[in-house]
Amino acid sequence: MGVRQAQKQQSRRALMDAGLRLLEDQNLTSLGVREVTRAAGMSPAGFYRHFxxxxxxxxxxxxxxxxxxxxxxxxxxxxxxxxxxxxxxxxxxxxxxxxxxxxxxxxxxxxxxxxxxxxxxxxxxxxxxxxxxxxxxxxxxxxxxxxxxxxxxxxxxxxxxxxxxxxxxxxxxxxxxxxxxxxxxxxxxxxxxxxxxxxxxxxxx
Amino acid sequence: MGVRQAQKQQSRRALMDAGLRLLEDQNLTSLGVREVTRAAGMSPAGFYRHFxxxxxxxxxxxxxxxxxxxxxxxxxxxxxxxxxxxxxxxxxxxxxxxxxxxxxxxxxxxxxxxxxxxxxxxxxxxxxxxxxxxxxxxxxxxxxxxxxxxxxxxxxxxxxxxxxxxxxxxxxxxxxxxxxxxxxxxxxxxxxxxxxxxxxxxxxx
DNA sequence: AATCTCGGCAAACAGTTGTTTACTGAATGA
DNA sequence: TCATTCAGTAAACAACTGTTTGCCGAGATT
Structure with a gap:
């Protein structure tokens, strides 16, 4: 796997980890895009490159x-x-x-x-x-x-x-x-x- | 029970009914005050008279x-x-x-x-x-x-x-x-x- | 009849939200 | 080496959020 793909997967993991952490005290319906990207150290728009x-x-x-x-x-x-x-x-x-x-x-x-x-x-x-x-x-x-x-x-x-x-x-x-x-x-x-x-x-x- | 109390209970019921209806397709954590009061035909501030x-x-x-x-x-x-x-x-x-x-x-x-x-x-x-x-x-x-x-x-x-x-x-x-x-x-x-x-x-x- | 109580309202507050846009710069492949 | 791909960005959009404030007017109380 190329460097490119590896970096992308890393970001994806960061988003999922941040999401999982935030979901410990809230529901998926109330979880926001900005909230997750902020916790993952990423800009809001970046979210849509993955999900x-x-x-x-x-x-x-x-x-x-x-x-x-x-x-x-x-x-x-x-x-x-x-x-x-x-x-x-x-x-x-x-x-x-x-x-x-x-x-x-x-x-x-x-x-x-x-x-x-x-x-x-x-x-x-x-x-x-x-x-x-x-x-x-x-x-x-x-x-x-x-x-x-x-x-x-x-x-x-x-x-x-x-x-x-x-x-x-x-x-x-x-x-x-x-x-x-x-x-x-x-x-x-x-x-x-x-x-x-x-x-x-x-x-x- | 006086007319006053009866009207208040009616509003309370309206809020709870509206909330219950909205909660059919979302979670409590994502339910908003304005959302409920709007559905119940009440002003946002009115919510705090009940809850x-x-x-x-x-x-x-x-x-x-x-x-x-x-x-x-x-x-x-x-x-x-x-x-x-x-x-x-x-x-x-x-x-x-x-x-x-x-x-x-x-x-x-x-x-x-x-x-x-x-x-x-x-x-x-x-x-x-x-x-x-x-x-x-x-x-x-x-x-x-x-x-x-x-x-x-x-x-x-x-x-x-x-x-x-x-x-x-x-x-x-x-x-x-x-x-x-x-x-x-x-x-x-x-x-x-x-x-x-x-x-x-x-x-x- | 005069006073008090209090449920509901409009307005304003300072934030927040999802999503799109045009962009940058590093990894890729010829 | 040079062109291309594309993950991530900053900025802007209009719309939305929870909560507080002062106020009104209808029921309750005297």
């Missing part, structure tokens, strides 16, 4: 935020071991991810039902893909013997929804309060265990 | 939105009947509520993780109260024999989270697509059934 819109910046942030999440999902699903260990590792990885990328997680939680249609749809589409991926992984587990496609899908959606809730809960726990985080983790584990129990007895009825 | 802030308006909307939700929770929890009928009625009532108060539900979903701290905290506090209420109701059911307080609490939080997810899912279903709404309802029922199964076998282990 058509603010929503455009938002979509780019969605892609970036969910790329790291994809790795998370993969690493959980590929794991071997009993249900109990899988649950523990899931919750651990969620907590770790929220700690390492709080701004990304906050951004996703905030804009999932936010005011920018394009961003909402981008997040929804990606969460759908997650559900599909999780569903495919669930199908391979021996507990899912005899489960129909629809049943697997609803279970996958239950899991994805739970992951989102748990991530948001970790986010709301004060940074300097490890006890609160531990409570969130304990609750999430119990809930996953309860769902796991329901799974095992689903085909009894 | 200190925009966040103040937001908190008022939270109270209004959750008042109707409280009735919903009560009517579900007071119901008699088997687990299956209770699940059906729960999902029905959620759907009905979303259909009847879409703006309120959308507002709550949007500002639950939104940019205004006061509003976020108001919603979180109220959802906590819901969880407490649900937990108390769960304790009375025979299925919960032998359950500790922490276990009941985690189950209640699981239910509340599920209700919120389901309401958001109904909201995202296109208005003119009854099939999509039916799918959401079917999924929600199955998920509740699965949780119910897990509950019944919780004390086996």
């Amino acid at each position: 058509r819109d603010m929503a455009d910046l938002g979509v780019a942030l969605v892609e970036e935020s969910l790329a790291s999440l994809h790795l998370l999902v993969r690493s959980v699903l590929e794991g071997r071991g009993g249900a109990e260990e899988l649950i523990d590792r899931t919750v651990e990885i969620i907590e770790l991810h929220v700690r390492e990328h709080p701004a990304h997680v906050r951004f996703l939680a905030r804009e999932r039902h936010g005011g920018a249609r394009q961003v909402r749809e981008a997040i929804a589409a990606e969460l759908d893909r997650f559900a599909e991926e999780v569903g495919a992984a669930l199908a391979l587990q021996s507990v899912s013997a005899g489960w129909g496609e629809g049943e697997l899908r609803m279970l996958a959606e239950l899991y994805v929804g739970h992951v989102v809730s748990t991530a948001a809960a970790f986010l709301e726990a004060p940074a300097g309060d490890p006890e609160a985080a531990r409570r969130v983790a304990a609750t999430a584990r119990m809930q996953l265990r309860l769902v796991s129990l329901g799974r095992r007895h689903w085909k009894d009825a | 200190r802030d925009m966040a103040d308006l937001g908190v008022a909307l939270v109270e209004e939105s959750l008042a109707s939700l409280h009735l919903l929770v009560r009517s579900v929890l007071e119901g008699r009947g088997g687990a299956e009928e209770l699940i059906d009625r729960t999902v029905e009532i959620i759907e009905l509520h979303v259909r009847e108060h879409p703006a309120h539900v959308r507002f709550l979903a949007r500002e639950r993780h939104g940019g205004a701290r006061q509003v976020r905290e108001a919603i979180a506090a109220e959802l906590d109260r819901f969880a407490e209420e649900v937990g108390a109701a769960l304790a009375l059911q025979s299925v919960s024999a032998g359950w500790g307080e922490g276990e009941l609490r985690m189950l209640a939080e699981l239910y509340v989270g599920h209700v919120v997810s389901t309401a958001a899912a109904f909201l995202e279903a296109p208005a003119g697509d009854p099939e999509a709404a039916r799918r959401v309802a079917a999924t929600a029922r199955m998920q509740l059934r699965l949780v119910s199964l897990g509950r019944r076998h919780w004390k086996d282990a």
